[in-house]
Amino acid sequence: MGKRVSLFVTCMVDQLFPKVGMAMADVLERLGYRVDFPEEQTCCGQPAYNSGYHAEARIVARHFLKTFEASEAIVVPSGSCTAMVTHHFKDLFTKEPETLALVHAMEKKVHEFATFLTDVAGVEDVGARMDDVVTFHDGCHALRELGIQSAPRRLLARVKGLELREMVPSEECCGFGGTFAVKFAELSGAMARTKIDAIVGTGANTVVSLDPSCLMQIQGALSRAGLHVRTMHLAEVLASR
Amino acid sequence: MSVEFDRKIHDTLADANLQLAVYTATGRLKDKRIQVTAAGVLPDYQELRTQANAIKKHVIDNLDHYLEEFERNVESHGGKVVYCKDATDVSDFVLDLAKRRGSRLIVKSKSMTTEEVDLNERLAHHGLESVETDLGEYILQLAHERPYHIVAPALHKTRYDVADLFTKELGVARETVPEKLTLIARGVLREKFLKADIGISGANFLIADSGAVAIIENEGNVRLTTSAPKIHIAVAGIEKVIPRAQDLAVFLKLLARSATGQLVSVYTSFLAGPRRAGEVDGPEEFYVVLLDNGRTKLLPDRSKRESLYCIRCGACLNACPVYRKIGGHSFPWVYSGPIGAIITPQFMGVSHEPGLPFASSLCGACGEVCPVKIDIPKILLELRGDVRKSEAREGLNRIEKLAFRIFAWVMTHPRIYEMAGRMAASIAPTGDGKWIRSVPAPMSVGPLKAWLSERDMPPLPPKSFREMWRNR
Known part of the structure; x- marks a missing residue:
């Protein structure tokens, strides 16, 4: 029997993109992990934190800490939600040393999906096949807070039949930004259209990312513009055979 | 968000020419910065950033000490340091000095700090002519606009905009070649430099151990502003102080690269006091105005004061x-x-x-x-x-606050969370699995309406992840 991992699928994948969570579980099980899903899980609290409601974010963060206390390793299909736990929880509990100790223990256990594969499982070839031309969108929090750049590209390079074409620039924000997307909708939409120009410029059929939220923004704008480019989470690509 | 902020954002997004001008100009600066900070060109770039941060942290943690040292050393060179609490303090100082010396004309080099205290407007109100001599700032002064960008103040103006402005304001024949436009401005400004009574500059660094002001620039107008008139006043925020001249080895490598993508700016001037006996140029009087204007309010907060x-x-x-x-x-x-x-x-x-x-x-x-x-x-x-x-x-903002209190409650009650999600899925349009362009009017409110104003929304899946997981 392989090692245990817990899924934190994020509220967005749970409610809107369940296939991403299933694909992630598939890939992990194929690599021999025993996957569980702690049923008490909901959200990491980022929407409240980014909107300035720190007390409410703390309540949700405490729930997360309790839910995953017993897990040995937690895998997350989102750079942004991972970074909330590993980089921002500590700022919420600066005045609570006991909770802060729990946070620091949790930071070591929580892994973004792509880097879990490359750095923890030590795998680059997961045996996937997808005949397609794809481009990769760097989610801002994965790239700048977690420093993830090469891991997803190394994984994509080992997918049989797949051609990766880099967009220029790949690192510019898609304009999602959580509640920013609706508080500053017009601005967020303008940023998305700039992103789409870069995507279309590659001639790729598919945009891949580590973050369902970026993909929702990008797919929403692509669809509105009547463009036939699809979006896929990296887990869905790696689950293809 | 204020209505005005919202309207300005909307107007800028709707102006296609402006969008292109700003995106292109910032893109050029952005790319140049990347080139000159690349590992092959500046291998110790990250190390320099760490050092710069450490020096600034040390200064801000010991601001009183370094300001006093700077003041002592400026005065030992025969200069004078003037502490100003706010905008009124700055304009009162300049007006009083101008009155005592009988000054009428002021030349100014680029300074965000003087913009911050509306110095030109305040001086003009009292009948003093104050002329901007940085080309971008001069263009904006003619256009009665504020700087669009900290470093490139007229970044949003095309050469055609400037041509129209010069024709209208200076009565010259329309000229659209940038070099020729520059010569027109130069002709006007040379006269001003020769006649000016006072030169006002900003300051990039206030060097405590040498009592000197360091200013970097590309046009040479700072040199003229600070040396041609009889009086030079440098206006700077109190946070501009650095401990030692040798710290510039760190900052000068970073500043021009980060600002304009140059390895070093065209001119770097060090100004320490008025003209001394035997010197052929320099002002007769030298003042450094140190401005607070809210800066000390940041000091108690250890995190935000950075x-x-x-x-x-x-x-x-x-x-x-x-x-x-x-x-x-x-x-x-x-x-x-x-x-x-x-x-x-x-x-x-x-x-x-x-x-x-x-x-x-x-x-x-x-x-x-x-x-x-x-x-x-x-x-x-x-x-x-x-x-x-x-x-x-x-x-x-009570409604949003309430919404987030409900959010926190729902997210700590997994059964309620699941039920709420399924209720939403049962009333949302399915879109036959396709992305959804609009929802019925009663649902098109708040965040959903805002989302759909720019983008389509995903169809809600028939089953949530946790349902799929249970059933697998």
Whole structure:
């Protein structure tokens, strides 16, 4: 029997993109992990934190800490939600040393999906096949807070039949930004259209990312513009055979 | 968010020419910065950033000590340091000096600090002519506009805009070649330099151990401003002090690279006091105005006071996908872009424009390029919290507050969370599995309406992940 991992699928994948969570579980099980899903899980609290409601974010963060206390390793299909736990929880509990100790223990256990594969499982070839031309969108929090750049590209390079074409620039924000997307909708939409120009410029059929939220923004704008480019989470690509 | 902020953002986004001008100009600056900070060109770039941050941290933690040292050393060279609390203090000082010396004409080099205190307007109000001599600033003075960008003030103006402006304001024949436009401005400004009684400059660094002011520039107008008139006044924020001249080895490598992508700026001037016996040039009187204007309010907050490390390079503006869309004039104060978004609420109070810290996707590009490593995204998050606290005190924004209290309650009750999700899925349009362009009118409100104003929404899946997981 392989090692245990817990899924934190994020509220967005749970409610809107369940296939991403299933694909992630598939890939992990194929690599021999025993996957569980702690049923008490909901959200990491980022929407409240980014909107300035720190007390409410703390309540949700405490729930997360309790839910995953017993897990040995937690895998997350989102750079942004991972970074909330590993980089921002500590700022919420600066005045609570006991909770802060729990946070620091949790930071070591929580892994973004792509880097879990490359750095923890030590795998680059997961045996996937997808005949397609794809481009990769760097989610801002994965790239700048977690420093993830090469891991997803190394994984994509080992997918049989797949051609990766880099967009220029790949690192510019898609304009999602959580509640920013609706508080500053017009601005967020303008940023998305700039992103789409870069995507279309590659001639790729598919945009891949580590973050369902970026993909929702990008797919929403692509669809509105009547463009036939699809979006896929990296887990869905790696689950293809 | 104020109606005015919203309207300015909308107007800028709707102006296709402006969008192109700003996106192109910032893109050029952004790319040049990347080239000259690349590992092959500047291998110790990250190390320099760490050092710059450490020096600035040390200065801001010991600001009183270094300001006193700077003052002692300026005065030992025969100069004078004037502490000013606010805008009125600065203009009162200049007006009083001008009155005592019988001065009529002032030449100015580029200074965000004097923009911050509306110095030109205040001087003009008392009959003093104050002429901007940086080409970009001169263009904006003719156009009666504020700087669009910390470093490139007229970044939003095309050569055709400038041609029209010069024809209208200076009565010259229309000329659209940039070099010829520059010569027209130069002709006007040379006369002003020769006749001016006072030169006012900013300052990039106040060097404590040598009592000198360091200013970097490309046009040579700073040299003329600070040496041709009989009186030179340098106006600087108190945070501009650095301990030692040798610290410039760090900052000068970072500033021009971060600002304009140059390895070094065309001119770097060190000004230490008035002309001494035997010297052939330099002013007869030398003053350094040290401005507070809200800066000391930041000092008690150990985290947010790193906002004072800023060396005004403007790199965060060029890197910012928001600035590149909404431009400089959408911002509520003279400082725009990410740095403006963190210092404006702290200098002016969070209610000056409560929407400002929220006008960011928190992408982090600003923090990544900041040469002194200010954690701008983190400070934005803290300021968002400050806005909510201020709203709670004044009883504002109660509905959103309630919504987030409900959010926290739902997210700590997994059964309720699941039920709420399934209820939403049961009433949402399915779109036959396709992305959805619109929803029935009664549902098209609030965040959903805002989302659909720009993008399609995903169809809600028949089963949530947890249902699929249970059934597998």
